[in-house]
Amino acid sequence: MFKDEYKKDNDLINPSPVSVDALLLKMRAEAAKPHISMKKLAYSLGTLAACAAIVICCVTLLPSLNNAPSMVDKANAEAGVIETPADSTAGNAEEAVVDGAAGMEDGAFDAEYAADESNDEFVIQGFAAVPSATAAAGTDNGAPESESNADDSVTVTDETNNNDNALTNALPETNECEEECADEPIADMPPLMSSNPDTSDNDTTEAATEIKDSAAPTDDECAEAIEEPCAESQPSNKEATNDCDNEETCEETCEETYEETCDENPTVGWGSENAIENSLSALAQTVLNGEFNVALNGKDYVSVISEEPAESPLLHNGKIVTVQTLSAAGTEDYINFTFYELDGVSPDYMLLGYNSETDVCRFFTRKPKQLRTLDGDAVNALVDLEKTVSEFTFAESMRLPSDERLIMAVYGISNGKTVAKPKDTKSYKLVLYSDYLPEIEFLIYENGLVRYPYNERYYKLSDSAFSLFREYSDGIM
Amino acid sequence: MEQISLCAKDSFEQVLDIYKSMVYRLAFSRLKNSFDADDIMQEVFLKYVKANMTYNDEEHRKAWLIKTTINATKTLLTSSWFRRHVSDDELEAFEGEEDKNLKELEDKSTVYNAVSELPLKYRTVVHLFYYEDLPVQQIAQITGDKETTIKSQLHRARELLKEKLKGVDFVV
Numbered sequence: 044m045f046k047d048e049y050k051k052d053n054d055l056i057n058p059s060p061v062s063v064d065a066l067l068l069k070m071r072a073e074a075a076k077p078h079i080s081m082k083k084l085a086y087s088l089g090t091l092a093a094c095a096a097i098v099i100c101c102v103t104l105l106p107s108l109n110n111a112p113s114m115v116d117k118a119n120a121e122a123g124v125i126e127t128p129a130d131s132t133a134g135n136a137e138e139a140v141v142d143g144a145a146g147m148e149d150g151a152f153d154a155e156y157a158a159d160e161s162n163d164e165f166v167i168q169g170f171a172a173v174p175s176a177t178a179a180a181g182t183d184n185g186a187p188e189s190e191s192n193a194d195d196s197v198t199v200t201d202e203t204n205n206n207d208n209a210l211t212n213a214l215p216e217t218n219e220c221e222e223e224c225a226d227e228p229i230a231d232m233p234p235l236m237s238s239n240p241d242t243s244d245n246d247t248t249e250a251a252t253e254i255k256d257s258a259a260p261t262d263d264e265c266a267e268a269i270e271e272p273c274a275e276s277q278p279s280n281k282e283a284t285n286d287c288d289n290e291e292t293c294e295e296t297c298e299e300t301y302e303e304t305c306d307e308n309p310t311v312g313w314g315s316e317n318a319i320e321n322s323l324s325a326l327a328q329t330v331l332n333g334e335f336n337v338a339l340n341g342k343d344y345v346s347v348i349s350e351e352p353a354e355s356p357l358l359h360n361g362k363i364v365t366v367q368t369l370s371a372a373g374t375e376d377y378i379n380f381t382f383y384e385l386d387g388v389s390p391d392y393m394l395l396g397y398n399s400e401t402d403v404c405r406f407f408t409r410k411p412k413q414l415r416t417l418d419g420d421a422v423n424a425l426v427d428l429e430k431t432v433s434e435f436t437f438a439e440s441m442r443l444p445s446d447e448r449l450i451m452a453v454y455g456i457s458n459g460k461t462v463a464k465p466k467d468t469k470s471y472k473l474v475l476y477s478d479y480l481p482e483i484e485f486l487i488y489e490n491g492l493v494r495y496p497y498n499e500r501y502y503k504l505s506d507s508a509f510s511l512f513r514e515y516s517d518g519i520m
Numbered sequence: 521m522e523q524i525s526l527c528a529k530d531s532f533e534q535v536l537d538i539y540k541s542m543v544y545r546l547a548f549s550r551l552k553n554s555f556d557a558d559d560i561m562q563e564v565f566l567k568y569v570k571a572n573m574t575y576n577d578e579e580h581r582k583a584w585l586i587k588t589t590i591n592a593t594k595t596l597l598t599s600s601w602f603r604r605h606v607s608d609d610e611l612e613a614f615e616g617e618e619d620k621n622l623k624e625l626e627d628k629s630t631v632y633n634a635v636s637e638l639p640l641k642y643r644t645v646v647h648l649f650y651y652e653d654l655p656v657q658q659i660a661q662i663t664g665d666k667e668t669t670i671k672s673q674l675h676r677a678r679e680l681l682k683e684k685l686k687g688v689d690f691v692v
Binding site for chain 1: 632681
């Protein structure tokens, strides 16, 4: 049979254990985030509204109760027992309004005539589980009505109980599952790496709570402690690239400050609110695949311990992620990686990690085989972008082959010095296409200036870079 | 598939354990490679956790997962990244790494290969009908198509399969 054969074939197809492990890791990070259940939120708001309604009703009705005792006696005598619609507790405000109004039309609640103290209890109980919209409707619509249904004979207390039951019944699955699932919290993910001392045995939520409860500084405090000394001595990331002395001084200050302030709590990365989920996921996956270990000289344990924003005109939304490595021999090391999301591309697919200490860049992607270790300095690493660049075109639709020197030129732009906007100079639009990068479009002027799109500033190309563009423009420029 | 009674607060691991293969196989049947199927599986279960929905029953949960898988694969298939990169350079990008699932199927299975050669919409319908044992009505609900459309697609898929499986003793 076709069906049997097809099923048999399908049974051969199974997800890779690595992928499942990576998923569990992501789940653990996800579970560590604070979740707000919309259902619970709705109930909380409903309850709050109901309480507000009770207060309003009490304030509104109590004076009239004191002033008109005889009316209540009359109402009780005429109506006997008053019924509040049972389904008004369902929590649906629109339904509740209708139910409330209907109740009034039935003469169920001649609220304005309820005057003596014995009916105070009714007023409160009758509204106890009714959402505010119902209460409002009841007050507005019920007041003028005076018809009573003498056949209604449900007691006030029973109504309240029924309402409670209705409320309880509105959550069947939660109640049914409460006992069965009490010991199985969703956040209970298995440890990914047994060597991880901070996450191997405990729920990440618990770990995060412990961290929070301790006197350890928060992420923001750490970030401020690191940034403040840098801010004073280092004008900006872009300008600092031209001022190496300043940068070195700053890095030392930052490291010292960081160690003093944050070393007591080296695990804030996992599950912290500021964690970059995608960066962590990418890291985690490469760790899982064993390739990150190789990249980090055989260190077999990697943990992200801090993050701070990084800036680059070429690559956006950078985050400096400091990772802690621990070798099998127990030697610890700290390595800074700068992860950049590539604008317009899902960070799941592409992250550029740059190790400032070793000047090594690596691409991290969701596909293990696309992890590339690009040895050499930062420029050479970016030159390797050549592999991902398919072609260049100019505005005139001239198609050019990719060339690593063009990439170097592009990178040279980002490190160039800002110049004034050129006037009355012919410009050419250059569009860079690649498999991974979004289109980068910038203007090159005939006088060798370039307008960079991400910061909209103007730079002067180096002579070699400019001549390169001219060469490739095949006479257009 | 193992049928286990799950409830709203059952742990993610249980759900993953039961449905990971279903999601993965559906994604694989649509994308025809393990790497993307792995990605889709992760994406679907991430969405599952983030959605934090309450399901009426297991059928509801299963339908949600199938629908989400189809949507996720659809998004991937229509993404410019996928069209520009994967279609042409997939094998090069993986630098010779074999898709073991695909290789194994190519070697062993006539039927699966025949199905995988069908157009995408037929593959999906065939998979849901023959492997997941979903009735036409439910497939229509999940895919958002009319029942008649699903029946028609199944009919055409069978015709194509008969053609492809000529000489093979199968009743489609």
